[in-house]
Amino acid sequence: ETGVTQSPTHLIKTRGQQVTLRCSSQSGHNTVSWYQQALGQGPQFIFQYYREEENGRGNFPPRFSGLQFPNYSSELNVNALELDDSALYLCASSRGADEQFFGPGTRLTVL
Amino acid sequence: AQSVTQLGSHVSVSEGALVLLRCNYSSSVPPYLFWYVQYPNQGLQLLLKYTTGATLVKGINGFEAEFKKSETSFHLTKPSAHMSDAAEYFCAVSYGNAGGTSYGKLTFGQGTILTVHP
Numbered sequence: 001e002t003g004v005t006q007s008p009t010h011l012i013k014t015r016g017q018q019v020t021l022r023c024s025s026q027s028g029h030n031t032v033s034w035y036q037q038a039l040g041q042g043p044q045f046i047f048q049y050y051r052e053e054e055n056g057r058g059n060f061p062p063r064f065s066g067l068q069f070p071n072y073s074s075e076l077n078v079n080a081l082e083l084d085d086s087a088l089y090l091c092a093s094s095r096g097a098d099e100q101f102f103g104p105g106t107r108l109t110v111l
Numbered sequence: 112a113q114s115v116t117q118l119g120s121h122v123s124v125s126e127g128a129l130v131l132l133r134c135n136y137s138s139s140v141p142p143y144l145f146w147y148v149q150y151p152n153q154g155l156q157l158l159l160k161y162t163t164g165a166t167l168v169k170g171i172n173g174f175e176a177e178f179k180k181s182e183t184s185f186h187l188t189k190p191s192a193h194m195s196d197a198a199e200y201f202c203a204v205s206y207g208n209a210g211g212t213s214y215g216k217l218t219f220g221q222g223t224i225l226t227v228h229p
Contacts, residue, residue: 004154033216042115042201042219043155056216090154097205097215102147102154 004103021076023091032074037088086110117220130189134202142204144185149199197227
């Protein structure tokens with residue numbers, strides 16, 4: 001059974017650019033949640049996708065958007081990058097409200 | 112809205128000593144409670160969770176936690192620390208299907224960095 005994978009591992013962008021992060025969910029999971037973990041902080045919930053529909057959103061601006069595909073993999077898109085967007089982005093997959101399994105994360109640095 | 116407070120951003124113990132990491136939550140309804148561990152440059156690994164039933168929960172690597180509703184606490188303990196326990200630990204809460212529109216959305220504390228001295 002393959003676990004949750006994320007790509008890329010690391011990414012460097014400049015202010016104003018756009019970025020797409022990818023997540024492959026664990027087999028049998030239909031729900032993907034995205035979290036942002038700033039340095040020295042706990043992860044914060046960005047949004048969740050359930051069966052290709054957004055299923056709840058945290059306190060993040062609209063320039064954070066996402067998609068879920070029929071195979072339940074997911075993308076996180078961030079437009080107009082700001083310095084404060086530098087963080088570790090974590091993806092977690094689950095079967096509905098069951099236990100969430102986390103991927104290794106994507107480290108985004110915005111210069 | 113739920114919140115999680117972890118008392119002590121850094122905890123230092125000697126190898127073989129008791130580990131105690133504190134977590135308190137605020138909630139109007141009984142939550143599901145979790146402890147995760149994060150090693151440097153890695154994602155989160157679940158140590159243990161409480162949903163319903165027995166309030167003393169045993170997890171991996173010898174860790175356990177006790178849900179105390181009257182104290183709104185879920186402290187993490189391990190009787191004897193090992194060097195490999197050095198990592199950052201996060202307490203989190205969710206409400207399963209009762210969590211509004213998000214299934215099992217997790218709210219995390221700020222984290223506690225555990226250092227283990229030889």
